[in-house]
Amino acid sequence: MPVIETTAGPAWRKRTTGQSMVRWFGWLLGLAAFLWCWVRISESTTWFFVWDAPRIASDIFTRATPPRWSYMDSLWLPIWDTINIATLGTMAALVMAVPVAFLAASNTTPSRVFVRPLALLIIVATRSINSLIWALLLIAIIGPGVFAGICAIAIRSIGFCAKLLYEAIEEIDRSQVEAITATGGSRWQVMAFGIVPQIAPAFAGIAVFRWDINIRESTVLGLVGAGGIGLQLQASLNTLAWPQVSLILLVILFAVVISEWVSAKVRGAII
Structure with missing residues (x-):
């Protein structure tokens, strides 16, 4: 575990600067992959039907009740x-x-x-x-x-x-x-x-x-x-x-x- 000298004495850190940079780089890659996947999904999704889904679900539920x-x-x-x-x-x-x-x-x-x-x-x-x-x-x-x-x-x-x-x-x-x-x-x-x-x-x-x-x-x-x-x-x-x-x-x-x-x-x- 790295030690950093300060005026108050040595300070302990969980990760070195290089390890922190690698960690943040991994998070950025994950965020970029998520955004890319979201864009691809959005391009193939008809959002009109998604926003209209609650009304359709309510209509089907009304038609389905009571059971036969x-x-x-x-x-x-x-x-x-x-x-x-x-x-x-x-x-x-x-x-x-x-x-x-x-x-x-x-x-x-x-x-x-x-x-x-x-x-x-x-x-x-x-x-x-x-x-x-x-x-x-x-x-x-x-x-x-x-x-x-x-x-x-x-x-x-x-x-x-x-x-x-x-x-x-x-x-x-x-x-x-x-x-x-x-x-x-x-x-x-x-x-x-x-x-x-x-x-x-x-x-x-x-x-x-x-x-x-x-x-x-x-x-x-x-x-x-x-x-x-x-x-x-x-x-x-x-x-x-x-x-x-x-x-x-x-x-x-x-x-x-x-x-x-x-x-x-x-x-x-x-x-």
Whole structure:
């Protein structure tokens, strides 16, 4: 820390003059980048619609209230499909994520040179593409419907579940593994009695957490034709049936709140 001599004695400063200049230069660069981005955004923005947005929002809210409660009979099956998409997709993802996680963990992979990079590539690839993009690709391959939504949710969830699970595998207590190995346990016995019991709580927590996320994601898959309540939402938006839209949004909100409550209870029981 620099020291400056003054008439009152040495004065301590947090940064030297050069460090302060570099810091201020960084702030100026950040401000210049912000102003440049703002100009580019302003050039491509129709500000008339932005200033008129409160009036439009108020008009839509007036048209959407009260919700069309009689339309609820048409939403029971779609919301059930949405829950099934999230649940079955999560279950399929967990089945595929477990072996990928064991192959990606540095202490359980058969090969750190060949197998582990491949497993990590699968984790990154499945996590980097949004579920809507997966749904669009799968609809083009296997056609629209609930099955495409299940596959999209499953593929999207593999990387998430496998990443958290392989991190839990790498953080296990190695003394238990060494104890089973010292008694002559095979590789599978070490995994079954030394590793799996330690990661079981983490696995359950990951499964519930991902299911909670998938409930949210599956509600919009219908917008691209992958089944669920999103189909009714898209149809209502296309016909400007705002009372139906408000009811669908309330149903989605209720489903998300229930899933959040269930996941919180399950995680609390596990922990």
